[in-house]
Amino acid sequence: MNDSRIEHDAFGPVEVPAARYWGAQTQRALGVFAIGTERFPSCLIQAFGLQKMAAAKANQRCGALDARLADAIVQAAALLRDGAHDADFPLTVWQTGSGTQTNMNANEVIANRANELLGEPRGSKAPVHPNDHVNASQSSNDSFPTVMHIATVRDLEQRLLPALAVLQASLAGRAQAFAGVVKIARTHLMDAVPMMVDQAFDAYARQLARGMERVRATLPRLLVLPQGGTAAGTGLNAPPGFDAAFCEELQSLTGLAFVPNPSKFEGMAVHDALVEASGALNTLASSLVKIANDLRLLGSGPRCGLGELHIPDDGLTSSIMPGKRNPTIAEALVQACLQVMGNHSTITMANASGLFELNVAKPVLIHNLLQSIRVLSDAARVFATRLVDGLGLNEERLAANVGSSLLVVTALNPVLGYDQVARIVRESLATGRPPREVALALGLLSGEDYDRHVDAKALARPHPAP
Structure with missing residues (x-):
C-alpha cells in the first residue's frame, strides 16, 4: 500500500501523505514555512468549516455552484465545523500575512473530502476543485478575516462570557456571605478607615460586571464581515448579492447576527474591531490581576501575614517546606492576565501592519486574540471554582485589626x-x-x-x- 499520492498544482506534481486530506499547496507550504510549532486552535478550523458552508450555500443561491457540488462541499465543510479534520491542518501560524496557506489548506481538505463523498479518490480535484468550487466567489483576503471574526465572536459568546459570569456570581456570592463583617480599609498599603468586607467583594463583582459589558460592547463591530470583497475589496469574481446571501446563511448556521460590511476595503485592510475586542480583554486582565493580588495578600500568612482571609487548600505544597500552602490559583490567573496584556501589544502592532488594501499580519493577530480569550476563560473559571468559592474569613484577626486601628x-x-x-x-x-x-x-x-x-x-x- 502506497503511503503517499501525487497531487498537482500550478507548479507541478507534489507528493502528499496518502492518509491526509490536504493537497499540493499545503504540502508545499509545509516546506516553505518551517517556522515554530504554534498552530491555530481548533476553534479557528471550525470557523473555517462554517465559512465554507455558508459560502457554498450562498454560491448555490447566486447561481455560481450547482446543487450537487454545493451539497458535497457543505457536507465536507460540516466535518471541519465539527472538528473531524483538525489533524489535517498542519501549518503553523507563521505563514503569509493574509492567512492564504490556511485558507488553501481548508479548500484542499474540503475538496478532497467532498470528492470522496461523490465517489472519487483524494487528489482528483474533480468534480470538486479546491479553488474553482470550494473557494468560489472568495479570496483568502476576505475569507480569512471573516473567519477571524467568526471564531472571535463564537469564543467570546460561548467561552469567555459564560466563564466571567461564573466568576462574577462567585464574587457576588462571597460579598453576600461576608455581609456585616467590619475590616480596616487600606490605602497606599497602609491602615485607613473601617469598611465592610462585603463592600470590597461587591467592588470586585462590579469590576467583573463592567468587564463583561465592555466585552459585549465589542460584538456589534465583530458581527460585521468583509466576505464578498475578494482580492482587494471590489468584489471581483463574486456574483451580485453574494455578501448578503453569505451572511444570511451564516446567521442560519450559527444563530449569530452577522451582516455584510458596507466597505469591504475597511474590513480587509484593517482589523480595528479585533483590536477593540483585545482592548476589552486587556482591561479585564488588569481588573483580574488587581483582584487576584488583593485576595492573595489578604490571605497571606497564615500566621505571619495579613491573614484576614482563609485561602482554600489546593492540595499542593512546597518541594522543601512540608505542609506549606500557596495561593497558586491566584498566581496562575495573574500569569494568564500578563499573557493577555502582552498579546494585546502584539495585536495592536499587527493591526498597524495594514498596508494599502490588505493587513498582512492576520495570522499572528488572530492567534494571539484567540489565545487571550482561551486563557482568560479557563483561568477565570478555575479562579472562581477553586479559590473564590472556598474563601473564608478569619473573623478573629479582622476584629483584632479593627480594635487596634x-x-x-x-x-x-x-x-x-x-x-x-x-x-x-x-x-x-x-x-x-x-x-x-x-x-x-x-x-x-x-x-x-x-x-x-x-x-x-x-x-x-x-x-x-x-
Missing part, C-alpha cells in the same frame, strides 16, 4: 478638628496606647462621646447601601 478617630474630625485628631493619633502611635484612652487622657472628650462618634461598624456604612 488608629484611624477610626478620623470620625472625630468634625467634632475636634483635624489638628486635635492628629494629636490623638500621634500620641497613640508613640505610646502604644489605644486612641480612646489617649483622647480621654488628653481631656478632649468623654468616653460616652468617644463611643458615640467612633463606632467602627457605623463608620463603615456612613450612607445607606445602594
Whole structure:
C-alpha cells in the first residue's frame, strides 16, 4: 500500500501523505514555512468549516455552484465545523500575512473530502476543485478575516462570557456571605478607615460586571464581515448579492447576527474591531490581576501575614517546606492576565501592519486574540471554582485589626478638628496606647462621646447601601 499520492498544482506534481486530506499547496507550504510549532486552535478550523458552508450555500443561491457540488462541499465543510479534520491542518501560524496557506489548506481538505463523498479518490480535484468550487466567489483576503471574526465572536459568546459570569456570581456570592463583617480599609498599603468586607467583594463583582459589558460592547463591530470583497475589496469574481446571501446563511448556521460590511476595503485592510475586542480583554486582565493580588495578600500568612482571609487548600505544597500552602490559583490567573496584556501589544502592532488594501499580519493577530480569550476563560473559571468559592474569613484577626486601628478617630474630625485628631493619633502611635484612652487622657472628650462618634461598624456604612 502506497503511503503517499501525487497531487498537482500550478507548479507541478507534489507528493502528499496518502492518509491526509490536504493537497499540493499545503504540502508545499509545509516546506516553505518551517517556522515554530504554534498552530491555530481548533476553534479557528471550525470557523473555517462554517465559512465554507455558508459560502457554498450562498454560491448555490447566486447561481455560481450547482446543487450537487454545493451539497458535497457543505457536507465536507460540516466535518471541519465539527472538528473531524483538525489533524489535517498542519501549518503553523507563521505563514503569509493574509492567512492564504490556511485558507488553501481548508479548500484542499474540503475538496478532497467532498470528492470522496461523490465517489472519487483524494487528489482528483474533480468534480470538486479546491479553488474553482470550494473557494468560489472568495479570496483568502476576505475569507480569512471573516473567519477571524467568526471564531472571535463564537469564543467570546460561548467561552469567555459564560466563564466571567461564573466568576462574577462567585464574587457576588462571597460579598453576600461576608455581609456585616467590619475590616480596616487600606490605602497606599497602609491602615485607613473601617469598611465592610462585603463592600470590597461587591467592588470586585462590579469590576467583573463592567468587564463583561465592555466585552459585549465589542460584538456589534465583530458581527460585521468583509466576505464578498475578494482580492482587494471590489468584489471581483463574486456574483451580485453574494455578501448578503453569505451572511444570511451564516446567521442560519450559527444563530449569530452577522451582516455584510458596507466597505469591504475597511474590513480587509484593517482589523480595528479585533483590536477593540483585545482592548476589552486587556482591561479585564488588569481588573483580574488587581483582584487576584488583593485576595492573595489578604490571605497571606497564615500566621505571619495579613491573614484576614482563609485561602482554600489546593492540595499542593512546597518541594522543601512540608505542609506549606500557596495561593497558586491566584498566581496562575495573574500569569494568564500578563499573557493577555502582552498579546494585546502584539495585536495592536499587527493591526498597524495594514498596508494599502490588505493587513498582512492576520495570522499572528488572530492567534494571539484567540489565545487571550482561551486563557482568560479557563483561568477565570478555575479562579472562581477553586479559590473564590472556598474563601473564608478569619473573623478573629479582622476584629483584632479593627480594635487596634488608629484611624477610626478620623470620625472625630468634625467634632475636634483635624489638628486635635492628629494629636490623638500621634500620641497613640508613640505610646502604644489605644486612641480612646489617649483622647480621654488628653481631656478632649468623654468616653460616652468617644463611643458615640467612633463606632467602627457605623463608620463603615456612613450612607445607606445602594
